[in-house]
Amino acid sequence: MYMPDPGFVRGTLLRRGQLARRGAALLVAGLVAVALGLSGVLVAVVNPVLIIGGLVAVYAGVDRLVWAARRRRLDLLLGLASAWLVLLVGAAILAPVLPLGEHEDVAATITDPIFLEPFTYGDHPLGTNGAGLDMLARVIYGARASLTIAVMAVTIGLVVGSAIGIIAGFYRRKVDTVIGIFTNALLAVPPLILLIVLATVLDPKVRNMAIALSLLTIPTMVRLARANTIAYSQREFVLAARALGATKGRIMVRELLPNVLPPMLSMAVVVMSALIVAEASLSFLGLGIQPPSPTWGNMILEAEANDTMTEHPFILLVPGTVLFLTVYSVNLLGERAQQRWDPRGAKL
Amino acid sequence: MSTEVASTTQAPPVLEVVDLETRFHTARGVVRAVDGVSLSLRAGETLGLVGESGSGKSVLGRTLMGLIATGGTTEVSGTVRIAGQAVHELSGRQRRKLWGPKIAMVFQDPMTSLNPVRPIGVHLTDPLRLHLGLSRRAAKERAVELLDRVGIPDPRRRLEQYPHELSGGMRQRVMIAVALSCDPEILIADEPTTALDVTVQKQILDLLGSLARERQMATVLISHDLGAVEGRTDRVVVMYAGRAVETAPTTELFAAPHHPYAEALIGSVPALDAPPHTVLRAIDGTPPDMANPPVGCRYAPRCNRAQDLCRDQMPLLLDTSPGRSVACHFPVSVALPDVPEVPDGANEKETV
């Protein structure tokens, strides 16, 4: 991604020394603000503002220092996002061997406190839910189910959607019409109805859920692939390939697919977050993984019960924040990857 | 006001550019798209701005307008004076007041510069009502006159039509009418005919010429097409890699170009009266990377007259005769002392 030179201020370019001094000043100011905020000397409302503002200042300061020293922009966000994903996926894989609290056996937590607030520095860093289950353990075990289902569903959607979409966009005419009718029909059925129907037909297994959810993504993917295929089919390199004697299959796979796939991947990332939540509604309908076995979706749904949301907002906020951070990180990574590998993005 | 140069017999220039630089800060470094260009233009005069893509001619045109100004990752330095006002010292609001009554622009692509969902009439009456404060009715009458003047048949009916209902040539005529609506003193035409068919190109250029004469308008004609500039401009500035390499009265330039680039550019266009299969005088290589231009003369890597001096020292734009100047250490067909005779090696690369 192109980021402007931070030393370029109001039409003049700062010298390195000036830039470094400004960076250092920002860094110190930021650290002081964060420290003040954490110590809680001031009124409660001011603290979060101080912490956030301080972090921003620290980031800006480090950024300027790095630029002054090495002429490279600091991509802190990218680092944080990668770290988060590595941590999350690592924890999910290693969950059984990690020293975590109880995540689903309600009988084992009968004596544990319920609705314990997070950050109380006890055995339950993220608190406990209404059944006394450890929220941190639930988030990590939930990641296993949620991420697997979402990734599988999106992959099915990508593969099927790009194949159908490229065929529709390349052949046009009757093929396109027929495929159009099917995708539009699929889009016209309200997702909830579709899922209820599937819930009655399929067993609640991870694989089945992935297939059911992929049905929601396929029409969008088909449309996207089709639109891009039509756009790229009109580019002269497709004509040139045909003039060289390339077969239709070769053109679709070798010429069109590499160009159609990148925007679909960006779309897939966005769709994934929707799927994690949609998986929760599947659980609700009895198709998904049943509570108390955790998924991020059914953890979010727990907040719906009675007055949980108003009395214990963290029940929603913990899985919500984890979901938000994950989707944001994947998005950011996808965006950066696209900029890195997109040949056109490389040009100024 | 500037009193130092203007001689008593000539009107002061309506457009004066001194040492203009436009720099873009990009990921790959600073790109000096316009690098120290000076020029002046009097009422009724037509200036041709010639160069290949990437020469900075379009950026120069937009900087003259004030469409490109310092802000974000862009820096503009030097001065552009329109009717005595330094464009880049004005606020955005003041600058907008210049657009229309003082300076106007015609763009390359008449399809994208007209809003597809608004009828032709609105494009014309908006600036009239905004800048001249005309009533709806008066603006409409004026719009009809303008369309008539730019050679659009049945102008009253055209006011209701949408851009897509007109042909490319007609749309460009509308664009010219829009540019003329507030009677500007300066018109900047940026590749006004590039997107048009050959038979229409000539008509549009003729129209611009006759309008400029009739209104005593100063015109800047930006083009990559030497043919479009020849015979339609009073003076020409040849640009290469952001710098003006030669300025000269048009007839003199085409008769005897001084800068090797200008000479090669003129020679690389196939002549209609030359026999078929004539080998063209191509210029070897490609224009330099503007984020990392060569030291010395920017044309030196492609020049068949280049010597060590050219690769070390950037030549300055110096007068060779009244009204002519060239930025070259070893200009073509200029008798300068101690210029070694270089054989005209056409396209052959120097082996020494």
Next chain:
Amino acid sequence: MAGSGTAHLRESDDAVLDVRDLVVEFPVGRKQVVHAVSGLSIDLREGETLGILGESGCGKSSAGRAMMQLPPPTSGSVRFADTELVGLKPRELRRARSRMQMILQDPISSLNPRRKVKDLVAEGLAVWGYDGDDRDGLLRETLLAVGLDPEVVWERRPHELSGGQCQRVCIARALLMDPTVLICDEPVSSLDVSVQAQILNLLERTKDRYGLSMVFIAHDVAVVKNISDRVMVLYLGKTCEVLPSDGLESEAVHPYTRLLLASVPGAEEVAAGRGEAIVPISSELPSPLAPPSGCRFRTRCPLATERCAEEEPQLREVRPGHHVACHHVAVTAEENQ
């Protein structure tokens, strides 16, 4: 003018590319048809360059693509290397036309943005499964032949090259198919003047070196004249005039050709000197959905009479090798004889 006929075809049958009565029509909307090309006939001899000249919308690009069967023409015949291409099965067609190659207008768009030069140039070889030991050597040799340094461009992608360099890659890619006929569709119109000259010189050199015949499609009279042996002028899908390119600027007689010549910047003096400045009646190109009856140019022609509306002019020889489709010109020429 803007007539049809085959009078301009030469009698010998040594044409490498023989196109007869080519018709290209595209359906648009309800029962409407764009008449892109209406009855075009071409004979291209070995080693010859035929220039096709016309404004946008005259059907010159459609004609070029129809010769390649991309897409196949509505009707007519295209004989290439003694094989009739129209109506051939896709499999046979691919093989039959592999030695007829195309260079397109926009060199950057003609190259897949996600491939490197080494793969782009080898695309034809890959399509046909050629994988000899000399593959890389062949690629390098061809890149050198089109003026690219293989060491420099080998790993580059199209966006890292200039327009001229991309066009050179396209030419190299076509040359690797060992073509006998090269169809160039506006190959220089999107390039800068100095680069344009490089590519024109390169095409000329390549043609000699590889023994090619060329169809060169463009809108620029001077460019077409420079590279062609014969020039064919098209207007709204019909042929106006076919003549040798030598002396084209003074010998052309068709009113439309004269209009094109008069539109060349700097040509005003030439036209004025001949006392025949052509002033078109209307600058609007008629819609190809409903082309004018008779001579298609009559709506813009200063010489048009009733006869032009009723009767379509046929191509006639006005002097050896020079054919014109115009009622008025034909008459004057006969009078002169």
